[in-house]
Amino acid sequence: MTDQVAEKQVIPVDHVIIRFAGDSGDGMQLTGDRFTSETAGLGNDLSTLPDFPAEIRAPAGTLPGVSAFQLQFADHDIMTPGDRPDVLVAMNPAALKSNIGLLKPGGDLIVNTDEFTKRSLEKVGYSGNPLEDDSLSAYNVHPVGLTSMTVEALKEFPLSKKDAERAKNMFALGMLCWLYSRPTDGTRVFLKSKFGKNPDILGANIAALEAGWSFGETTEAFSVRYEVKPAPMKAGTYRNIHGNLALAYGLVAASDRSGLPIFLGTYPITPASDILHELSKLKKFGITTFQAEDEIAGVGAAIGASYGGSLGITTTSGPGVALKSEAIGLAVTLEIPLLIIDVQRGGPSTGLPTKTEQSDLLQAMFGRNGEAPVPIVAPQSPSDCFDAAIEAARIAVQYRTPVFLLSDGYLANGSEPWSIPDVDSLPTFEANFATELNHTNEDGTQEFWPYLRDAETLARPWAIPGTPGLEHRIGGIEKADGRGNISYDPDNHDKMVRLRQAKVDGIAASIAPLAVEDPDGDARVLIIGWGSTYGPIGAACRVARKNGVKVAQAHLRHLNPFPTNTAEVLRSYDRVIVPEMNLGQLALLLRGKFLVDAIGYNQVRGLPFTSDELVGVITNVASSL
Amino acid sequence: MTSIDLPFPALALVPKTDEKQSAKDFKSDQEVRWCPGCGDYSILSTVQGFMPELGLKKENIVFISGIGCSSRFPYYMNTYGLHSIHGRAPAIATGLAVTRPDLSVWVVTGDGDALSIGGNHLIHALRRNVNLKILLFNNRIYGLTKGQYSPTSETGKITKSTPQGSVDYSFNPVSLALGAEATFVARSVDSDRKHLSEVLRRAAAHEGTALVEILQNCNIFNDGAWEALKDNETGPQNVIRLEDGQPIRFGANGEKVVIRSKNGHIEVADAAAVSESDVIVYDSRTEDPGLAFAISRLSDSHSLTDTAIGVFRDVQRPSYDRLVREQMAEAAAGGPGDLQSLINGKDNWQIG
Ligand SMILES: Cc1ncc(C[n+]2csc(CCOP(=O)(O)OP(=O)(O)O)c2C)c(N)n1
Numbered sequence: 001m002t003d004q005v006a007e008k009q010v011i012p013v014d015h016v017i018i019r020f021a022g023d024s025g026d027g028m029q030l031t032g033d034r035f036t037s038e039t040a041g042l043g044n045d046l047s048t049l050p051d052f053p054a055e056i057r058a059p060a061g062t063l064p065g066v067s068a069f070q071l072q073f074a075d076h077d078i079m080t081p082g083d084r085p086d087v088l089v090a091m092n093p094a095a096l097k098s099n100i101g102l103l104k105p106g107g108d109l110i111v112n113t114d115e116f117t118k119r120s121l122e123k124v125g126y127s128g129n130p131l132e133d134d135s136l137s138a139y140n141v142h143p144v145g146l147t148s149m150t151v152e153a154l155k156e157f158p159l160s161k162k163d164a165e166r167a168k169n170m171f172a173l174g175m176l177c178w179l180y181s182r183p184t185d186g187t188r189v190f191l192k193s194k195f196g197k198n199p200d201i202l203g204a205n206i207a208a209l210e211a212g213w214s215f216g217e218t219t220e221a222f223s224v225r226y227e228v229k230p231a232p233m234k235a236g237t238y239r240n241i242h243g244n245l246a247l248a249y250g251l252v253a254a255s256d257r258s259g260l261p262i263f264l265g266t267y268p269i270t271p272a273s274d275i276l277h278e279l280s281k282l283k284k285f286g287i288t289t290f291q292a293e294d295e296i297a298g299v300g301a302a303i304g305a306s307y308g309g310s311l312g313i314t315t316t317s318g319p320g321v322a323l324k325s326e327a328i329g330l331a332v333t334l335e336i337p338l339l340i341i342d343v344q345r346g347g348p349s350t351g352l353p354t355k356t357e358q359s360d361l362l363q364a365m366f367g368r369n370g371e372a373p374v375p376i377v378a379p380q381s382p383s384d385c386f387d388a389a390i391e392a393a394r395i396a397v398q399y400r401t402p403v404f405l406l407s408d409g410y411l412a413n414g415s416e417p418w419s420i421p422d423v424d425s426l427p428t429f430e431a432n433f434a435t436e437l438n439h440t441n442e443d444g445t446q447e448f449w450p451y452l453r454d455a456e457t458l459a460r461p462w463a464i465p466g467t468p469g470l471e472h473r474i475g476g477i478e479k480a481d482g483r484g485n486i487s488y489d490p491d492n493h494d495k496m497v498r499l500r501q502a503k504v505d506g507i508a509a510s511i512a513p514l515a516v517e518d519p520d521g522d523a524r525v526l527i528i529g530w531g532s533t534y535g536p537i538g539a540a541c542r543v544a545r546k547n548g549v550k551v552a553q554a555h556l557r558h559l560n561p562f563p564t565n566t567a568e569v570l571r572s573y574d575r576v577i578v579p580e581m582n583l584g585q586l587a588l589l590l591r592g593k594f595l596v597d598a599i600g601y602n603q604v605r606g607l608p609f610t611s612d613e614l615v616g617v618i619t620n621v622a623s624s625l
Numbered sequence: 626m627t628s629i630d631l632p633f634p635a636l637a638l639v640p641k642t643d644e645k646q647s648a649k650d651f652k653s654d655q656e657v658r659w660c661p662g663c664g665d666y667s668i669l670s671t672v673q674g675f676m677p678e679l680g681l682k683k684e685n686i687v688f689i690s691g692i693g694c695s696s697r698f699p700y701y702m703n704t705y706g707l708h709s710i711h712g713r714a715p716a717i718a719t720g721l722a723v724t725r726p727d728l729s730v731w732v733v734t735g736d737g738d739a740l741s742i743g744g745n746h747l748i749h750a751l752r753r754n755v756n757l758k759i760l761l762f763n764n765r766i767y768g769l770t771k772g773q774y775s776p777t778s779e780t781g782k783i784t785k786s787t788p789q790g791s792v793d794y795s796f797n798p799v800s801l802a803l804g805a806e807a808t809f810v811a812r813s814v815d816s817d818r819k820h821l822s823e824v825l826r827r828a829a830a831h832e833g834t835a836l837v838e839i840l841q842n843c844n845i846f847n848d849g850a851w852e853a854l855k856d857n858e859t860g861p862q863n864v865i866r867l868e869d870g871q872p873i874r875f876g877a878n879g880e881k882v883v884i885r886s887k888n889g890h891i892e893v894a895d896a897a898a899v900s901e902s903d904v905i906v907y908d909s910r911t912e913d914p915g916l917a918f919a920i921s922r923l924s925d926s927h928s929l930t931d932t933a934i935g936v937f938r939d940v941q942r943p944s945y946d947r948l949v950r951e952q953m954a955e956a957a958a959g960g961p962g963d964l965q966s967l968i969n970g971k972d973n974w975q976i977g
């Protein structure tokens with residue numbers, strides 16, 4: 001920018017982990033998002049993790065009010081937002097206190113010194129100022145008067161001091177963009193579209209962004225800047241995408257590829273609401289969204305829509321699933337398509353609404369009265385939510401069954417670059433509504449039997465109202481095999497229970513076998529997971545292998561039914577490790593089903609695993625052999 | 626069968642049949658399993674007899690119910706039918722009605738199903754004004770679970786679960802529906818085929834949610850619950866028949882009238898004591914639900930004196946499903962969505 005300043009030395013690095021932390025009102029999520037966007041545009045691989053408080057605006061400057069955003073970007077492909085940040089940006093004492101423990105020793109700590117007043121320090125229990133004692137000596141501290149410099153930079157603008165201070169996140173962003181050699185063009189475009197109607201605010205934000213950049217260039221606080229080269233990626237068109245958005249788009253794609261209109265019946269709940277928000281904007285895709293009076297009505301309406309020939313979908317989190325259970329059981333016995341999307345969060349009860357967990361697996365698997373099997377599909381990364389949604393819809397439609405899609409808070413709010421697929425390459429599946437009578441009586445007359453099954457899939461006909469001649473009545477009471485009339489016959493019930501189970505078990509025939517990644521092919525330890533732990537497990541396996549530890553990795557997309565070769569895979573290893581963000585739910589299923597002595601590694605801290613801890617687990621198990 | 630030339634604007638999008646239908650066409654092959662003498666039989670027969678009037682293709686009619694004796698109803702109708710779970714029929718029917726404007730969707734529910742476990746769904750269906758016709762069979766008891774008191778049972782009711790008498794205060798379904806912003810509210814009686822048919826006719830013609838409370842006798846667990854209204858002698862004394870454009874007059878010889886008293890209250894008065902011009906002339910199409918509500922409150926939940934039947938309210942408000950479809954059409958006005966450009970987004974980049 002300015003040419004008076006001598007160019008500072010640029011140091012190439014292969015990856016960086018940055019954590020922005022500040023008060024909820026400081027705009028850290030926006031700062032993180034913008035930095036991510038600029039980084040994505042440069043072609044780095046990246047992965048992000050927002051970490052926000054459950055309260056919308058906890059009192060300013062307090063520990064519960066701290067909102068953070070972490071991202072890792074690299075010149076090679078990466079799988080997680082990283083364990084411990086190389087750089088921590090702390091906008092106030094609360095942010096410093098709650099995040100400093102994460103920063104790598106020797107890491108860069110950028111602090112907004114203006115907020116380190118006696119009062120704000122006391123508010124979070126600091127007796128002295130950590131910037132003035134030696135408590136931060138393990139880090140490379142860069143004290144920056146972010147607030148005052150922002151206000152100073154904006155003095156030309158007719159803004160109140162408070163409004164000017166608000167732009168300090170743009171100052172921080174400008175500074176970080178300079179430090180890591182990111183452009184700011186995208187952010188300028190973004191600010192224009194956001195504040196276009198308010199020229200003063202727009203001008204102030206851009207000025208703050210530029211001031212932050214210039215500060216980086218001129219200050220002695222930073223002696224070097226860094227550069228991370230683009231990562232080699234397969235050719236294609238890329239974008240950065242969050243899990244919930246990818247999931248919503250996957251549903252739109254499922255509608256497109258099946259020709260079925262989507263009906264979403266739902267009730268707002270963190271962290272699932274964004275799917276409703278997205279889909280409600282997409283009515284031109286023939287999508288109906290219905291914000292119901294409660295979760296039960298949400299799933300009920302979705303069942304009604306499916307009964308009428310739409311793809312009924314309901315989105316929720318764990319507490320909502322609990323409310324929907326009875327209706328899901330109805331869909332099981334009605335044998336109609338239904339998608340139940342559970343974006344899991346910390347439980348039980350209200351638990352940790354904004355934190356991640358994988359503790360609804362057994363609820364999805366067994367949380368209904370009676371023998372009520374429901375297939376379960378789980379995405380493994382934010383962008384994978386797109387494909388997982390299509391797969392769940394395929395099963396629901398082809399097998400006429402409710403299907404659980406188990407995402408979680410980490411996937412929902414995390415983001416990564418996504419190689420955007422060509423729509424024509426996506427799988428198609430058809431509804432094949434019934435239109436004909438399907439049963440011939442002995443006397444030659446014909447009838448419609450709603451529970452006559454397809455020989456291959458065991459799916460029953462989907463005969464929607466409006467189809468002449470196929471009028472029939474079904475419900476939650478047990479139905480006679482084939483004919484579908486009410487039946488209390490003991491043998492018939494036994495048969496129907498087994499048929500419904502066999503249908504769900506039979507889905508295994510339509511899914512890919514479980515793949516194992518074992519570069520050397522001679523590992524004796526298998527680490528197997530499901531859902532969002534894919535990234536941390538994968539990253540841990542890479543490190544372990546670099547350290548000379550042999551380990552094989554498998555990840556389950558389908559949790560019910562399991563792929564047909566699961567038993568074989570599990571039995572091929574001397575040790576099977578199952579890391580989960582619960583107390584061992586998949587491990588219980590694997591033990592019960594395959595009699596394998598699964599070794600659980602379990603954490604329920606509301607946070608994803610660090611790959612570091614998993615390297616430790618793998619190494620320990622491998623060395624015990 | 627007399628063919629009646631009533632317009633059914635709410636059914637404008639539902640395909641009509643060319644065939645001449647009769648009640649028999651609406652009888653399914655399933656064996657009816659209510660207790661002999663149950664009021665549900667007469668309701669079923671009236672509904673089957675009424676359906677041909679609509680002139681709709683049978684396959685475009687759907688009955689959805691919850692759980693209870695009353696909720697077995699769909700099995701006996703030779704239309705599409707869904708017997709769902711306790712209390713949730715209005716929610717399920719909402720999903721169907723919103724996505725399928727070509728269907729005539731009917732909900733059958735009981736006093737427990739609609740007002741206990743399903744109370745939330747009922748009030749929200751009513752306020753939204755989804756194009757549904759809800760038939761609430763009120764027998765003031767839980768029939769299917771063998772005789773516990775229900776939300777419409779009168780205080781003090783002795784049942785299996787209230788050996789000392791219920792201490793619950795009861796709901797009046799008509800008052801409740803009016804309070805929930807229902808656009809159509811009516812009450813009829815299981816055994817009065819003519820009256821019930823007339824009410825069904827009005828309900829079917831209404832665009833939006835129509836709630837029809839049907840006073841139904843459970844001869845096993847609550848026999849005679851409505852006897853004070855049905856008995857040849859007491860009935861005329863107690864029943865107020867609301868008829869649009871008519872002064873509200875009842876009693877064996879029309880000796881009772883409904884008036885607005887000097888302090889503004891709605892009251893029953895001795896016809897001889899008031900002038901004809903003070904008698905309220907009823908109009909269910911009045912926007913303000915105040916009068917309808919006040920009349921619903923006249924009824925005494927124990928003695929059943931001054932209980933009105935007929936159409937309490939029938940006003941126009943665009944149905945929820947229509948508004949939803951309008952928004953969808955508006956969104957699609959610039960052409961349907963393009964999936965590829967949606968997922969490409971604006972912020973993307975090329976590699977290779
Ligand atoms: C979730 C659930 N809770 C309880 C029941 C038991 N149950 C079935 S019907 C019913 C009450 C029915 O009363 P009402 O709606 O008045 O119908 P009626 O039998 O009187 O026609 C109850 C409590 C059930 N089937 N499901």
Ligand code: SF4
Nearest residue numbers: 660663694768843844
């Ligand atoms: S228990 Fe009562 S409501 Fe149920 S079928 Fe028998 S008489 Fe009818």
Ligand SMILES: [Mg+2]
Nearest residue numbers: 735736764766
């Ligand atoms: Mg009842």
